[in-house]
Amino acid sequence: MITHSFPVLGQRIPVYVPQNDDDLRLFRQYVTDAASRGERVALDTETTGLGTFTKGFRIRTVQYGTPDQAWVLQVEKGKALTEHAAWAANTLPALSMQNQNFDQLAMDRHIPGVTLEDLAPKTLDTYIHLHLSDPRRKDQGGPGNKLKEAAEHYVDPSAPDTQNGLIEEFHKIGRTKDDGWAYIDIDNPLYLSYAGGDVILTSRLLPKVQQRVRELGINPALIPFEHQVAFVCALVERRGMRINREYTTRLSQELLEESARWAAEAKKYGVENINSTRQVSEALLGMGEVIPERTDGGAVQVDGKVLKRLADVDKDWEPIQSRTPNPLAMAILRSKRASKWRTSYAEAMLRTADENDRVHPKIGALAARTARMSISDPPFQQLPSGKWEVRHSVIADEGHRMMSIDYSSVEPRVMAALSGDEKMTAAILRGADLHNLTASSVYGPDFTTGQRKVAKVVQLGVAYGGGAATIAAQTGLSLSAAQDAVRGYKRTYPRLARYIKQLQGKVIRNGYTLRTPSGRRLVFDRDAAYASFNGEIQSTARDIFAQGMLEIYDRGLINRVLLPVHDEIVADAPEREAETVAKEIGEAMATTIRGIPIDTDPDVGGQSWGSLYMKKANTMMQNDPWYAAHPDEARAAEEQRK
Template sequence: MKTITIIDTFGFFFRSYFALPPLRNAEGFPTGLLTGFINFVDSLHKDHNTDYLVFALDSKGKTFRNDVYEEYKAHREAPPEDLVKQLPVAIEWVEKMGFANLSKEGYEADDVIATVTRIAKEKGMKVRIVSHDKDLYQLIDDGIVVMYDSVKKKEVDEAACIEKFGVKPKDFINFQAIVGDSSDNVPGVKGIGQKGASKLINEYGTLEAIYEDLENCGTARIQTLLTESKESAFLSRDLVTMRDDVYETLDLENFIFEDKNYLSCLLDEFHKYEMNQAIRKASVGEPADCVIKEVSHDARHVLGFEAVTLDTKEKLFRVIESISEDTIVAFDTETTGLDTTKDKMVGFSFAFEDTQAYYVPLAHNYLGVEAQVDEADAVEALKKLMQYNIVGQNLKFDFSLLYHQFGFEEMVPYADTMIMAWLSDPGTRVGLDALAEKFFKYDMKPFKDMVKKGEDFSAVSIEEAAFYAAEDAWMTRLLYFALKKKMELASLTPLLKEAKDVEYPFINVLIKMESLGIKVDQNHLKTLQKDLSSRLAKLTEEIYTLTESEFNIKSTKQLGEILFVKLGLKGGKKTKTGYSTNEAVLQSLSDEHEVIGKILEYRENQKMLSTYVDPLLKLAKEDEHSRIYTSFIQTGTATGRLSSKEPNLQNIPVRSELGRSVREAFIAKEGYKLVSIDYSQIELRLLAHFSGDKALMEAFNQGEDIHLATAVKLFGAENAKAKRHFAKAVNFGLLYGMGPKKLSEDTGVTMNEAKEVIKSYFATFPTVKSFIEGIQESVKIDGYVETLLKRRRIFDYENANGMQKAGILRESVNTVFQGSAADLIKLSMLEIDTMIKEEELDAFMLLQIHDELIFEVKEEKVHEIAKRFVHTMENVLELNVPLVCSASIGDSWGELK
């Protein structure tokens, strides 16, 4: 059987554009799409055993679908300018190489593909369609028509269609009529997702059959949704159905794929665009004299650059003054350390071109050090440089340094590549080295190779420092363009706006909080230190007595031997390094021996002493005001929550007595009070907002106790108060994917009882169940979920194993609620920061602990200001249910509720 390969041309070009780095020739013309296209043509003989080849193109202007539905594809964003520049060149190359290309006015490429497929099938050919467009799944016909994934290099057949969408290709049109397609603005049936649609189609087959039996079709809610969207469903089916009559017939012999080098005719073009790999590919089998053309050194490859040292005022200002207005300039600093409040700048680097980057030395300090720029001149130059569109990698550090060392006014960056990388894929590594490897397969020079142990960057020679520092700026600039392209491909351009409006200004909020720190009571910590040490000594003796042994209690290996060998306790699991003695194991043994309780208490006391009390006391002694300074990480979690480090103040236990005693050490400075404001039941309010569940919304809108209201619904009014704690466990647990096993463990009921409670809960709140299932369905199809501000978290559900898939389904639900709560508190922090700044309030935002903000406020104004902050947080965004905050005031963190 002969094979014909049909290329979905524009779809393929889009993939090529976004799959490669932002390559350009010496004149700045983009060549990434062209490079990807040529790589594909070169691989045709190797990867595509085909007899015929044809490129299908969209026609210009509107199609017959726009006549059917004016809004069809109405909201699609314009493609990036660099892509638009390359498209006509690529299409011209298709023609120059002699490949057949088909398009017809009023039709889309999909219709051309469907028509060629029909004609090829009639002639007994196998059809391979190179495309990622799900609309084309309707054409799959096992053994005859397959799709081809050019990235994974595998065929997509009927089994793959069923696995991904839950329906057969023959039913795909009716399935799409219900699901719709947001990218093409195909409405579908609002409220029914993939799972619901596949269930309906697998049972009924067609829309007609569904509507003929509507009274028996699914739940009452499904019936209502289908009734409301009947016209929309049939319209959607018309829009997604491909026409296979664009041509009555075609002479497929015109599409023969020959065994020859198709690229050789484009040699001059490849020289023009300085595409060296393409030149080599086109030269295979060609005479040598048609190949030899020298390409300028600077244009040989995008991943080569020259590091230029600017060691005089004249050189520095000459370069800065040559930069055009509105130019994107990548910026980075080199310092003596990582504390921007104390450490100093050694030099800075910047880049605004593809092949050059600059380093400005200020404070290198070694015997025989060469010329450097005077600090005053450097500051003047930096002020000029900051007027351009500044991009950087973790600009929180660099801007904090400029604020503290040189007194710069607050600035908002044009872009931060670390934040862009995190927004585009929150689960990925966002360090510069990792991003350089991921996007460009480029190895950055390691910091450890530059700075010797015991020294800092000022001891590095200027010559070595210039390459290292300039490389950072140069790579950051390349990454900015690559990340921007990636986000545009993934329809993440709204997140570029979110970054500009929220994430970049938020950098300055964090810098302020890090600079302020929070005061601690050294005497309280010393007392706690003494008490914990005394208690640990007593516990040690008690453990030795009970085990009749003296051993290192902190050693898990020695402890395992004592518990499971000497004492003979059951349930020990031996690993390569000895018996496991983690908390879960010890808890399971708590009734087996008196020593277990003592060991658990020992560990809690030891953790409080070594993790919190000792380090906090050490840090407090180092500061003249006894303040502790944490570092907030904006990109540290996949859900969007802030994390903190050195020290981590977000993990101090809040429920344990020892945890509260540590929090009591954090105090307000003299004349001030600490204020805590936190969102009440924020995730459940978001659940009500997103799901629109009437029972939940009614409870919140009427100000009811939501857990008591849930208990009434589940267990009846007479049992509600006694079961409130149970209802609370269910309310919060189901948001985080809790199953009957976990509910059983947390509440002490049997597995069967837990199953019945969950079943009853979803029957009571039916919209909640369908909403949560909708989240899980969308992650299976789309591979991501979105928060309130449309931040995405990416999940590779398709390639996960069974256990990973279950975890992804739990995490996807968790992310929607926890991530949206993070969005809300971030917006609140921005508004409150603006209020403090503009009104010069005697109040300071110190800490963010997930859904809680902690402030230090002048005592005389504390109630008035706290009330205003609460109002801001409750009105930061309008939801379908009210946001409610609780505030508490005290002298220490431990007093705050």
């Protein structure tokens, strides 16, 4: 038996590393004793990286631990250790983990005999408890929700972060913090102590954060709710999404050429390097542009927000029509966008696809401070809402059709439900378009399309806590015109305006905290009480979406889901069942909140996810094989999506 140790509260906690059958006999006794007592044991893995489903990924060690000891099984060394890791996972009746989905999916895929379905029901995740007690990261003023940060706050202020030492070990062998995990010697003492320390800290952390959740009076129902949401998201992540490798390879090349083409356009205006803020700012100022924005260092600000204002497009790249677009700003934006799409999406999909050409985006079930989900590797949630080209890489399984089911104007409906505004509620119940109603109230019944766009920005801006200056920047309006629009909006929905003001006061009185309708605790910065209504909306909308996913699971439809992104479920189903499945998923997601219906909009497309974002029948027929074979369906889809 090799024995190392990990320091906690002045003690050296033993870390056992079995080397032979006698050592494994002692490990079995440890597991058997813990199981007979019903003791909760922490489980963790050390792996070659974070891409659980990518080629070459493997688990190097599996460790189990309690507050007084840890056992590290070097499964990389052979079958006996792997079998013992699986036996322990299946024998122990109660487990704890930090960020359970990663380790559970890794075990499910790479340790024979262990399944996600067996692990999830008996696991408590320290991350979930940390987020429920205080969702802020450490750099946001919270205790943090990473293991070492949280352990430092709750367990031992002097708990060592051995990861920094490990990075030094990586450098010694010519590796970095990204790839060193795969190459460090499996017998490295610091590596093994680090592995054992993770389960020791997890087992000590869990009761501390459980107590904190109780002290704060967090709704106890949120704990099983969040664990079930995490499990359902793990099921979706495990299934993954099929990609069209040929199209994606071609897309990568096209994006490379597009980026170069627009960079060449920028050179015509004297910008040799589009990433040089000095060159860009000097060229724009030389063209007569007025740029009042400044960086913290006092330099002219030329970030994406400024460039989009100068290019006269909004955050979704839709024309604002408030000024003549600056051609240099547009060239820089287009070059950078093409480059980002290539690296973040096309190349990422090709790199991370498994042996069956399926990508498995990581789903952060409980991510933002509001609990909103996140999607990464690739970050599909960052794709502009109206673009189909990147989404076209994702295709349905053979003989299936893609579908999208999203909520219909969920945020305005949540606004109405929370505020109780009679006029907004009545408009929703009679099926009126809220943006039309707002535009009519502000600009009169003969409002233009542009004024409706402004009304939409105002509605979302008020909800997000943005003022007239923000709205002016997004719409191209003068500050006074934006102020008039905001005043008109508040006149249209007076109870909503009162509710927002009262909520901000309540948040300040309660120490910059807020309890949402589900009992979730939100924490705001001292200068950000204005964001409280947006926080309440976003958090409530997320809980509605998460509950919708649980309903989909309960109805046996989760095996059709490919990805939850924003307020949208992306799914596929066999062609003959697709319309029915889309309807059933929509029905599962639909709900009400305080008498306000939260409806869904199911849409069934062709072979690719991108086909759901194509507006014209010709585009569908030219690019999607299913629509090419069903032209009447393409024409019907064009009418539906107008």
